Amino acid sequence: MAKSGDNSKSALVEALNGALADHLALYIKTKNFHWHVAGPRFRDLHLLFDEQAKQLIGLADIIGERVRKNDAATLTSVGSVGKATRIGDQDDVSLDADAMVKELHADNGTLLTRLREVKEASEEAEDFATSGLVDEWIDQAEERVWFLAQTLK
Numbered sequence: 001m002a003k004s005g006d007n008s009k010s011a012l013v014e015a016l017n018g019a020l021a022d023h024l025a026l027y028i029k030t031k032n033f034h035w036h037v038a039g040p041r042f043r044d045l046h047l048l049f050d051e052q053a054k055q056l057i058g059l060a061d062i063i064g065e066r067v068r069k070n071d072a073a074t075l076t077s078v079g080s081v082g083k084a085t086r087i088g089d090q091d092d093v094s095l096d097a098d099a100m101v102k103e104l105h106a107d108n109g110t111l112l113t114r115l116r117e118v119k120e121a122s123e124e125a126e127d128f129a130t131s132g133l134v135d136e137w138i139d140q141a142e143e144r145v146w147f148l149a150q151t152l153k
Contacts, residue, residue: 008125013072015114015121016130019137020063020075021084022111027056029090029107033100036093045097048151052104052144059137066130086110098152105148112141 034049064074075081087107095103115138122130 008121009070009072009127012118012121012125012127012130013067013070015118016063016067016070017075018084018086019111019114019118020060020067021081022087022114023056023060023063024075024081025085025087025089026104026107026111027053027060029087030056030104032090032093033095033104036095037097037100039097041097045101045151048147049100049104052147055140055144059140062133063137066133069129070127086114101148101151105145105152108141108144108148112138112145115141 030049030053034046034053037045037049067074075084087110090103115134119131119134119138122128122134
């Protein structure tokens with residue numbers, strides 16, 4: 001049974017703001033690891049983390065604009081991101097490369113789950129523009145998960 005219009009729209013906005021928070025938090029963590037990775041795989045991981053960070057931040061504006069196109073407010077501060085994200089902080093700059101890759105793999109999986117929730121919420125709200133866009137966001141997250149999984153082998 002579909003939700004009423006206002007409820008489904010509110011659920012979509014909440015899911016989008018959650019995805020926005022997760023993208024921003026994961027961007028910061030990925031850049032942190034980009035800056036602090038060390039060891040024999042430094043160059044490869046330094047470049048991989050930078051590539052993934054650029055992809056994450058590139059979606060932030062698109063997701064924020066989807067919220068605004070639904071006539072709602074986006075996240076407004078670092079504090080609002082912290083409240084809405086499922087991505088945990090990582091302040092240990094001495095993690096080894098494998099620990100960084102494992103953590104980013106898990107976090108991108110968390111983001112992937114959130115994006116699937118956005119997909120479901122957009123379908124329930126009959127926001128087919130968001131539904132179409134989120135397919136690409138899911139594909140990008142799946143690719144990051146795959147790259148990180150292959151790196152761990």
